Amino acid sequence: MLQTLFQQIDEREEELLNLLKTLVSFETPSPPARNAKEAQKYVASYLEDIGFSIDQWDLYEQDPVVVGTKKGKDPENYHSLIINGHIDVASIEEGEEWLTPPFEATVKGDYIYGRGVADMKGGMAASLFALKLLQENGIEPGGDIIFQSVVGEEVGEAGTKSCCDRGYRADFAIVVDSSNCEIQGQGGVITGWITIESPETFHDGTRRQMIHAGGKLFGASAIEKMMKIIEGLRELEQHWAVMKTSKGFPPGSATINPAVIEGGRHAAFVADKCSLWITVHYYPEEHYVEVIREIEEHIHHVAMADPWLRKYPPKFKWGGTSMIEDRGEIFPAFSYDEHSLGVKTLQKAHKLAFNEEAKLTMSPTVTDGGWLSEAGIPVVLYGPGTLEDAHSVNEKLSIPQLKTFTKSLIAFLFDWYQKKR
Structure with missing residues (x-):
């Protein structure tokens, strides 16, 4: 079944890229922010179509947080999971010389170019696509699967913290932000x-x-x-x-x-x-x-x-709640237990997809994963794209890496869906 899923990712590459192109087409730079409503509406609709129930609230006007939950068949006895990502992207500054329109994702050779492809709409697209393939192939989770599409990460706003404050918890969490497909913690x-x-x-x-x-x-x-x-x-x-x-x-x-x-x-x-x-x-x-x-x-x-x-x-x-609103921010640190079930399962999936051992490292930057850790949720950073491309002019993402990351994530989910407590 896993090889069948891998084959479908190869055969449906264009569908995966079109999903990423659609996400990029929603102009969600932050600052100025307050522009994510339509993008989040699209994500919510995508999740609903594959069997997720939707919870949505406004962090700020025109900037809602979307959480989709797929109930497990036996949540009392199977492990739950959070997949977390942010829909906002880095700002476009006046005078930047983009070779392609930043909000029209463009394929050139083995790369796709556009604002947010690396940080982090590539990780969002891969996650949504993996969840869709599992659903289409009749593979259902034993425990609850929670998908968080948040806002505000680029300017220190508490989109992910609001999910934790709302009571969302799981046995393990993956923030699919750009880590070059290394398993990371952060300062x-x-x-x-x-x-x-x-x-x-x-x-x-x-x-x-x-x-x-x-x-x-x-x-x-x-x-x-x-x-x-x-x-x-x-x-x-x-x-x-x-x-x-x-x-x-x-x-x-x-x-x-x-x-x-x-x-x-x-x-x-x-x-x-x-x-x-x-x-x-x-x-x-x-x-x-x-x-x-x-x-x-x-x-x-x-x-x-x-x-x-x-x-x-x-x-x-x-600190503060926003670099826009009160000129302040907090990103808590987090580490990971390399012997934990979540990390071991992710390492196994990475090796199946990439045919090499996953690197366990620490990110030199920060993400929303710290808020999940603060809430007592074991979390790792693991996503496609490099830090060199994040926030850069002519931001790009390797298409082969995007596809292989999607395979790695689907291998992890396929295994995790069956993990008993």
């Missing part, structure tokens, strides 16, 4: 704002009294004081590089990036406020709550060493 990312603010605003003419002996004016430039905070963050980052390591990551992957600085009000005034936007990468062995505490404690000691900052210490605002 975590959290953004934060550090703000220094003076309770008083001083005219530029008073600066001499702040910086010269006998001036007697207890004031300071918030911008200059932020320089001390930045230096403190750099020292902490260097300490992490020396003291922290994690399997699967190059040394120094735990970083603190001072990404954006905003401060001052006018050239005629001493800057009374300065805010720094930082991006923090941390390892799967850590949790963002612990990382936040470590940064705040370190900066507290930096501030205590400065008379003005000791009186007017920096304030912190961490």
Whole structure:
């Protein structure tokens, strides 16, 4: 039966590519976002046609989340599964020189070009097509199969988190985002704002009294004081590089990036406020709550060493629900148990399809898989496409890899459908 399914994937390559072309034709770049309604309507209809019941809700207006559930024949005794992917794609920037229309997927040789083919509508198309082939061949799951088509992943919005908050759980989850068909975990990312603010605003003419002996004016430039905070963050980052390591990551992957600085009000005034936007990468062995505490404690000691900052210490605002709405995001880290049933089953399927052992690695980027892990669901990242192509101009996906990934996924599902607890 599995060889028959593999043969059908080869014979129906054009159908698979047309499905991907259809997904790409829905213009869902984020930012600006708020544009996924029609794409999600299509995904919901596709799932309904192959026996899934649909749950749908608006994360934001015009940006719904779609969850399809196929009930298992005996869910009490068979393992359940979540397949997760995001329908939003990276933005198209003004002046980008695309050789083909970004939202008209185009085949050239062994590649298909278009925005989102690698990140991650290729993985979405392969998953939907695999589920359809199983249904057409009368292969039904023992446990529940849950397909999550979410929004907001590109800008840190909580589409997948909302699925978890709504109560969706399974024994195993696969995020079919671009991993070059490696089985991966990931580190975590959290953004934060550090703000220094003076309770008083001083005219530029008073600066001499702040910086010269006998001036007697207890004031300071918030911008200059932020320089001390930045230096403190750099020292902490260097300490992490020396003291922290994690399997699967190059040394120094735990970083603190001072990404954006905003401060001052006018050239005629001493800057009374300065805010720094930082991006923090941390390892799967850590949790963002612990990382936040470590940064705040370190900066507290930096501030205590400065008379003005000791009186007017920096304030912190961490995370957020959207890089669009509140300029903040959280992507929790996750790892995987290489001896678990889910990983072992996926390794077996990968070898059947690719005729080689699956690589177990760690992604240098982040996905929504962390939210599934936070909810207590064992999860891996496993999908077609490379990070080099994700978000790139003239984004492309290898058609042979897409087909072989579809075979790997269908082999996994064929096996998983029969896995008893």
